[in-house]
Amino acid sequence: MKEMLLKIFNLLLDRYGPQHWWPAKTKDEVVIGAILTQNTAWTNVEKAIKNLTQKNLLSLNAIAASNLQSIKEAIKPAGFFNQKSVYLKNIAEFFMQNGGFEQLSQLDTETLRKQLLTIKGIGKETADSILLYAFDRAVFVVDTYTKRLILRHKLSGQSDYENLRLFFENNLPKDYRLFNEFHALIVKNAKEFCRKKPLCDNCPLKEIL
DNA sequence: CACCAGGAATGTA
DNA sequence: TACATTCATGGT
Incomplete structure (x- = not known):
């Protein structure tokens, strides 16, 4: 389980490439x-x-x-x-x-x-x-899609914000650049995963879960 | 027409 | 603690 999140990250990054977040100049x-x-x-x-x-x-x-x-x-x-x-x-x-x-x-x-x-x-x-x-701190951002990703695949029992945030932070290298890219990949590309049952069929994650 | 989008504050039980 | 409601625009 310790390596599961990192495997998901590498899969998403390999498939979709860097997302260049946050889209802002300042x-x-x-x-x-x-x-x-x-x-x-x-x-x-x-x-x-x-x-x-x-x-x-x-x-x-x-x-x-x-x-x-x-x-x-x-x-x-x-x-x-x-x-x-x-x-x-x-x-x-x-x-x-x-x-x-x-x-x-x-x-x-x-x-x-x-x-x-x-x-x-x-x-x-x-x-x-x-x-x-904005501050380059290694804090994992948990949004709606992140919750859905974790809960759908039952990767964590706790579903409240703080527990999910710590779940990511404690099971990944504490690197703000990794957190940056991971959250971006989820929001930009992985948000359609396992949203409704028909979409689960082409969920890229099923090959590693 | 309904539903959703890179949530949070407030109120209720 | 755990839900429900409200806030508002614009795209599909």
């Missing part, structure tokens, strides 16, 4: 995108990001300084704009008050994770996405 953009993509298709997030860019709002400093209404208008295509606009303000203010990436990078991963989770609008998956893709 760390600020990763943080902003992590909020915008909550339960939202990435194509819609791209439209919101484009709007933010045109308004010069694609940075945490700019968001902290701008009014709420202009943020709402810009991110409308990403949905839930009433909530997400406030969430963006919350995390932008958090970065301002804590010295930005330079200061926050000094913190150890557990401390930083707890800090992020105190922000209203930042749940476990969003916090871990930020830790992994």
